[in-house]
Amino acid sequence: MKISQIAGFLGSGKTTLLIEVAKELVGMGKKVAIVVNDVGEINVDFKIVESYGLRAKELSGGCICCEIAGNFANTLALLWTNFKPDIVIVEPSGVAIPWGLKRAAEYSEAEVPVTIEHAPVITLVDSTRIDALLGTVRRLVVTQVREADYCLINKIDASDEGRIKRSEELIRSVNPKCEIMHVSTHQRKGVKEVADIIANRTSDRYDEAMERALLEQEYGSG
Amino acid sequence: MEDDHDEIHLAMHREADELGKFASLIEVRAPRPLSPQETVGLLDELLYQITRACLDHGADLVGHVKAFLKTEDGAMSASLIDIDKRSNVTHDFSHGATFQRGEITLHVIVHGIWDDEVRAQSLPAMDRVFKQFGVDYTILKDFTDKERSISHHLK
Numbered sequence: 001m002k003i004s005q006i007a008g009f010l011g012s013g014k015t016t017l018l019i020e021v022a023k024e025l026v027g028m029g030k031k032v033a034i035v036v037n038d039v040g041e042i043n044v045d046f047k048i049v050e051s052y053g054l055r056a057k058e059l060s061g062g063c064i065c066c067e068i069a070g071n072f073a074n075t076l077a078l079l080w081t082n083f084k085p086d087i088v089i090v091e092p093s094g095v096a097i098p099w100g101l102k103r104a105a106e107y108s109e110a111e112v113p114v115t116i117e118h119a120p121v122i123t124l125v126d127s128t129r130i131d132a133l134l135g136t137v138r139r140l141v142v143t144q145v146r147e148a149d150y151c152l153i154n155k156i157d158a159s160d161e162g163r164i165k166r167s168e169e170l171i172r173s174v175n176p177k178c179e180i181m182h183v184s185t186h187q188r189k190g191v192k193e194v195a196d197i198i199a200n201r202t203s204d205r206y207d208e209a210m211e212r213a214l215l216e217q218e219y220g221s222g
Numbered sequence: 223m224e225d226d227h228d229e230i231h232l233a234m235h236r237e238a239d240e241l242g243k244f245a246s247l248i249e250v251r252a253p254r255p256l257s258p259q260e261t262v263g264l265l266d267e268l269l270y271q272i273t274r275a276c277l278d279h280g281a282d283l284v285g286h287v288k289a290f291l292k293t294e295d296g297a298m299s300a301s302l303i304d305i306d307k308r309s310n311v312t313h314d315f316s317h318g319a320t321f322q323r324g325e326i327t328l329h330v331i332v333h334g335i336w337d338d339e340v341r342a343q344s345l346p347a348m349d350r351v352f353k354q355f356g357v358d359y360t361i362l363k364d365f366t367d368k369e370r371s372i373s374h375h376l377k
Contacts, residue, residue: 136334
């Protein structure tokens with residue numbers, strides 16, 4: 001069972017992209033389930049995903065990568081038992097740390113006979129708000145970019161050359177190894193390519209030493 | 223070593239908790255059937271007025287202000303991240319469908335003010351907009367207490 005996470009700050013377009021990519025994957029013959037996490041007790045994104053007729057589960061009341069990691073593992077185990085999806089697309093809250101989410105997903109291997117593999121970690125960067133985001137929530141945005149395999153500069157149809165360039169510069173400076181794509185979900189630009197990446201490529205399994213190195217690179221050693 | 227790791231991890235969550243949040247579930251009743259266009263206007267104005275009030279009272283960034291309306295005839299979702307661009311609203315109301323009664327799930331997330339202030343700004347703004355559209359409403363759930371504080375990250 002492959003786990004695909006689509007990360008990004010609030011309002012970066014995660015839910016919209018996820019719905020379109022899920023529809024694309026279903027069209028490719030894949031069995032797709034979706035898990036939507038919100039740190040609050042209410043989950044608007046889940047209601048939106050569900051309204052599209054997609055098979056979705058909500059996880060609320062905490063962060064998927066730590067305090068409700070066990071719930072997440074249980075949810076994956078149940079999905080495997082009842083639905084046997086090829087791919088589970090996870091929309092984490094804006095708080096989750098991608099490596100932590102990988103670890104939480106792998107906990108499900110202890111509950112059911114399934115092997116978890118990971119699709120590349122995808123992080124959305126909202127190019128229309130790049131300047132405002134870097135001015136107020138820079139560290140959150142930087143952390144999500146740092147742990148991505150693919151960074152998608154989103155909403156390019158509503159942005160301009162300067163903002164797109166600054167988004168690219170941020171990504172290159174933080175995570176020079178990741179691949180950068182320009183995307184506009186509203187124009188369906190990049191949707192099929194993202195579905196292909198999720199279906200056909202993989203990312204490393206959880207590695208505690210690597211997570212520690214990434215965190216300390218960002219925050220120092222304590 | 224493990225303590226250091228937990229501390230670093232917590233630092234990330236503390237940063238996210240600088241976002242102020244308010245969430246509620248609201249039953250809404252219009253005196254007459256509203257067209258999809260009128261309903262789009264209602265949700266757009268609701269999100270705009272709430273966001274405007276938060277920004278006027280200390281918020282310095284819109285995180286995400288969103289609403290999901292569920293009715294017998296369909297669903298409508300509205301999302302606002304930029305006060306100057308108003309809301310993006312989508313729906314699956316069929317041609318001729320109207321809205322008269324339903325439930326709105328509202329989630330307000332802004333940066334720069336705390337949960338209590340977000341709630342204090344959201345409730346009067348909500349009241350103004352519903353009155354403007356002649357819509358009666360009942361708050362079924364108020365999630366303020368559960369949304370508050372970083373304490374849930376501390377074991």
